[in-house]
Amino acid sequence: DWTAANVVEELVEQVRSTVGEARVICGLSGGVDSSVAAALVQRAVGDQLTCVFVDHGLLRAGEAEQVEKDFVDATGVDLVVVDAQDRFLSALAGVSDPEEKRKIIGREFIRVFEQAARDIVGAHSGADDHPVEFLVQGTLYPDVVESGGGTGTANIKSHHNVGGLPDDLQFKLVEPLRLLFKDEVRQVGLELGVPEGIVWRQPFPGPGLGIRIVGAVDRERLDILRAADAIAREELTLAGLDRDIWQCPVVLLADVRSVGVQGDGRTYGHPVVLRPVASEDAMTADWARVPYEVLAKISTRITNEVREINRVVLDVTSKPPGTIEWE
Ligand code: XMP
Numbered sequence: 001d002w003t004a005a006n007v008v009e010e011l012v013e014q015v016r017s018t019v020g021e022a023r024v025i026c027g028l029s030g031g032v033d034s035s036v037a038a039a040l041v042q043r044a045v046g047d048q049l050t051c052v053f054v055d056h057g058l059l060r061a062g063e064a065e066q067v068e069k070d071f072v073d074a075t076g077v078d079l080v081v082v083d084a085q086d087r088f089l090s091a092l093a094g095v096s097d098p099e100e101k102r103k104i105i106g107r108e109f110i111r112v113f114e115q116a117a118r119d120i121v122g123a124h125s126g127a128d129d130h131p132v133e134f135l136v137q138g139t140l141y142p143d144v145v146e147s148g149g150g151t152g153t154a155n156i157k158s159h160h161n162v163g164g165l166p167d168d169l170q171f172k173l174v175e176p177l178r179l180l181f182k183d184e185v186r187q188v189g190l191e192l193g194v195p196e197g198i199v200w201r202q203p204f205p206g207p208g209l210g211i212r213i214v215g216a217v218d219r220e221r222l223d224i225l226r227a228a229d230a231i232a233r234e235e236l237t238l239a240g241l242d243r244d245i246w247q248c249p250v251v252l253l254a255d256v257r258s259v260g261v262q263g264d265g266r267t268y269g270h271p272v273v274l275r276p277v278a279s280e281d282a283m284t285a286d287w288a289r290v291p292y293e294v295l296a297k298i299s300t301r302i303t304n305e306v307r308e309i310n311r312v313v314l315d316v317t318s319k320p321p322g323t324i325e326w327e
Pocket residue numbers: 146156157158159160161203204205206207247282283319322323324325326327
């Protein structure tokens with residue numbers, strides 16, 4: 001029967017027999033899935049594992065620091081941080097099609113992992129060293145299904161770590177969580193001793209803020225969205241709602257402008273959308289009934305503190321028909 005301990009034991013065994021003596025890298029985002037995948041592989045093959053955190057410039061405020069503080073301190077895992085902002089932002093320049101963005105981001109992740117793998121082998125080059133053969137990803141069952149890779153026929157979005165992979169991939173993939181749902185992954189994480197602060201973190205997509213800007217992605221737009229997102233997260237946390245809502249994407253409608261008034265002056269700024277949802281597994285979702293006072297506070301603060309934003313709107317669509325993210 002299903003217990004987290006049984007699942008851990010079984011998956012550790014599988015990872016060991018797949019990986020053997022090879023070196024392994026794991027793309028670590030700081031989120032639940034990649035952290036639990038990394039902890040599992042570390043349990044299985046110890047210091048054959050190196051984690052790679054990619055700063056693609058599409059992160060939220062404070063994220064890079066948090067990974068180092070929370071995960072590395074708790075697990076002692078070997079971590080390499082790669083600053084790949086220029087590479088991702090130039091690959092994305094001028095692209096507004098959602099699937100194209102996702103494919104570009106998926107491809108650039110792999111290129112960064114390939115380079116990191118070469119660097120890691122270079123750094124370890126002893127007589128008995130092994131090449132990096134495997135890439136660990138925290139892919140979950142819903143990612144597989146919605147990318148069209150499962151038993152169903154759905155092809156809704158190319159999750160960056162599934163449908164977004166390049167054809168000439170030079171790694172074998174290790175995806176130990178591929179058959180699990182998020183709540184199961186959380187239990188497995190607790191069993192492995194992953195800190196609660198990570199286990200209960202809300203989902204954040206690998207392509208990051210890149211798929212929360214409707215329109216083309218650039219540094220200026222990212223800065224605007226990052227500021228608005230930080231305010232929304234801060235207020236939801238202050239209101240004690242983190243465990244009640246599954247996640248709350250903040251989406252910048254970068255190509256839309258509307259007229260506003262602030263002080264005595266006319267503004268012509270952008271809207272952001274708040275998308276708070278309640279869900280069990282992200283396959284379906286309902287819009288979350290966040291109290292009006294909390295919404296009011298978020299709206300006031302964002303329009304006061306982020307100069308380019310003059311309107312905050314609330315998304316009251318369930319999934320289906322909407323997806324959780326806008327792209
Ligand atoms: P959607 O928008 O498809 O999102 O309803 C379902 C859940 O998946 C997250 N999401 C992703 N996570 N890589 C990820 O790691 C991705 O490419 C990706 N796309 C969406 C989304 O935040 C939600 O929790």
